[in-house]
């Protein structure tokens with residue numbers, strides 16, 4: 042029987058199953074393999090909120106979405122071409138996002154009576170005709186796996202744990218892939234459990250051979266390598282890039298990095314990541330609560346480290362008072378806020394961009410601080426580095442915004458060489474200047490920046506505190522005019538940062554036109570892809586993505602003037618829109634989606650077409 | 655700024671030019687003076703000393719010390735100091751907090767600092783009242799206390815700070831008083847000598863809102879019977895002429911007379927700072943001497959002092975260990991990760 046290979050431009054696969062089915066591992070293995078094959082990729086995992094939600098239920102479905110292509114891709118894909126459903130709940134939860142005529146790979150043993158009942162389905166979708174129009178590949182993965190492992194001494198439960206390898210092997214066959222990278226991954230993972238290792242490798246190969254030998258499968262697909270800029274690449278997730286960015290900045294500033302934090306989804310991986318790099322001098326401190334975490338980071342900054350804290354929305358709310366203190370003390374500190382659905386506990390595992398206003402205004406008093414936002418997983422590296430540069434050189438805390446979508450999403454990253462990354466110049470004050478009689482801790486340079494002194498430095502003792510400071514001396518002052526002056530100078534210091542950031546560039550599109558789509562944060566991929574398609578169709582649409590949200594780049598106002606309309610898509614109820622209206626006194630169109638999931642390219646294209654009708 | 659040239663600092667070198675703004679007669683003045691005196695006596699340089707505080711009357715302390723310092727936010731001094739301690743392992747680090755700051759809004763941080771055993775000293779000024787906010791009851795105020803916020807008397811059960819510290823496995827627990835400068839100085843020196851978190855509770859008189867809260871323990875007439883001054887390896891003797899002592903009757907401490915022939919010093923409990931079980935009992939010597947006949951005296955001095963590894967030493971040791979095991983961090987290797995591919 043002949044097997045043919047069809048060429049495809051791009052494929053989106055969704056792996057879905059119970060949280061115990063190993064879908065995250067399957068997805069990330071397929072991702073790495075795909076990256077090695079030279080495709081451009083973008084991925085997005087979606088976890089259930091509970092660690093071990095009841096098996097077989099909709100609440101327990103864990104998924105991993107992967108978009109790969111022979112062209113550059115910027116999102117994990119709007120709709121799936123292939124849905125791997127390990128059970129009935131996984132199918133039900135994901136079917137609506139499967140393309141018409143898409144492929145379903147269903148594990149039929151996950152569609153028994155119990156699974157149907159748990160997923161609240163009256164009849165079996167594999168049998169009742171409701172999947173008409175889709176291409177359904179039914180496999181009894183559980184049975185096939187047990188069959189292939191019948192000679193192993195492992196228990197049934199342990200054998201069943203290998204079934205994700207069967208799926209992976211089958212997909213490797215379907216997309217013409219080598220298995221080497223996964224085999225070597227398994228060898229490391231199960232180094233100490235040779236029996237489990239052998240079982241996994243055998244199942245992986247069995248899945249592959251199943252595709253090869255079974256007559257029902259006649260077509261394989263191939264996605265050619267993408268033409269992406271030459272260079273050396275790796276795969277990177279957002280929080281991972283943030284970790285590397287922080288460490289790189291610390292190395293380039295020649296300062297120890299101190300990370301004070303409290304576990305919170307989806308920021309905890311930053312702590313996990315950093316705690317592995319103590320050989321870079323990274324001090325990680327898992328504090329007793331969010332407030333202690335930020336206070337410890339500030340204390341470390343006072344002591345001459347780069348103090349960093351990380352959290353998500355609810356934690357940021359708790360940190361507010363201490364961030365205000367950092368603004369008063371005028372010490373460096375990076376606050377990483379990996380946003381999630383709010384308010385309150387909200388949607389911990391779902392993404393949202395709804396802390397922008399909190400970042401801007403969520404503190405008592407006039408309390409300005411710079412804000413910088415990452416646009417994609419790999420962008421977290423640059424943004425983390427920039428945040429450290431700004432905080433160290435401008436003596437102000439800075440807020441770094443990322444979100445669950447970026448934090449857990451992954452993409453290939455053309456990583457830099459250490460030698461090509463510039464140093465961050467940091468000058469501690471170590472003695473009185475020739476003209477100085479005494480140290481004035483709140484004396485400022487031409488950028489309104491005060492000097493940083495490490496405790497222990499002879500002759501420069503000074504006291505900092507949350508009470509209003511007298512200009513220059515830093516002594517406590519209740520003087521009315523002084524307070525107004527200090528409020529204004531703290532604002533001016535933050536505004537001045539605009540001189541030290543790049544001007545806003547267009548990401549794509551004409552310099553003048555009908556519409557400018559203005560985004561920030563994780564909407565980057567969707568806006569970029571939509572703009573690309575719209576330009577192809579002849580629309581006069583451009584895309585600007587704002588990294589520096591406070592202060593804004595100086596040319597932003599002029600940029601806005603070149604377009605008839607401005608559209609701000611956001612995963613919130615219109616927070617940047619509000620700020621732009623207030624700051625620039627212009628009207629903007631909003632597109633808001635507040636469903637805990639990313640905005641898709643398709644939606645955006647529809648919105649733009651409607652707007653330009 | 656006074657720059658001392660001969661390298662020997664006096665108490666006044668630890669003072670700033672700022673006007674001290676506590677109410678006249680406040681117990682804080684004495685504590686400030688003893689701290690400045692002791693730091694000078696210990697031969698510390700102002701530049702190698704830092705004082706971190708929270709919010710409250712006592713927390714103004716750093717402004718009056720010509721050292722490094724942070725007047726932080728309410729209750730958070732231990733958290734700020736934790737980060738500073740890790741960043742800066744060598745300076746002499748002192749925290750100043752009060753019963754509201756350290757035992758109410760900041761009780762959580764206090765407990766965690768104690769169990770982690772950072773190498774710093776916590777001076778807990780206990781005046782059993784909120785002073786800065788003008789006279790509400792505090793977590794150490796006694797029940798039935800009439801204050802601005804408790805016109806019918808407080809119904810809050812008070813915290814026993816040293817029992818709390820013992821519960822948090824503090825490695826050093828001591829008590830002193832503003833009105834006993836000599837003892838206070840001795841205790842401050844002990845704090846300095848302790849490696850790990852030293853918690854010193856200092857009874858401090860707030861003459862404006864809670865005058866005389868601890869006078870029983872300082873007045874000539876009542877002091878002898880209501881206080882006991884602990885000395886390591888010495889029997890628990892107190893009273894005007896040393897006529898009273900504490901013995902342990904089974905599990906119970908008992909006050910006995912030494913002048914009636916039934917008991918002598920040899921029968922008494924001998925204080926051992928390193929004995930955790932006995933120190934737990936001592937922290938429970940918390941009777942109100944004015945309430946009745948039968949009471950245990952309030953202990954002053956070092957109730958407990960042991961050595962155990964400090965958090966700051968442990969964290970730095972892990973950094974060294976990581977370098978030993980993996981080599982100093984290689985940035986290029988970090989950037990590349992474990993799997994890379996080349997696009998041509």
Ligand code: SF4
Nearest residue numbers: 677680711785860861
């Ligand atoms: S209110 Fe009480 S504690 Fe505060 S300064 Fe005045 S006397 Fe001292």
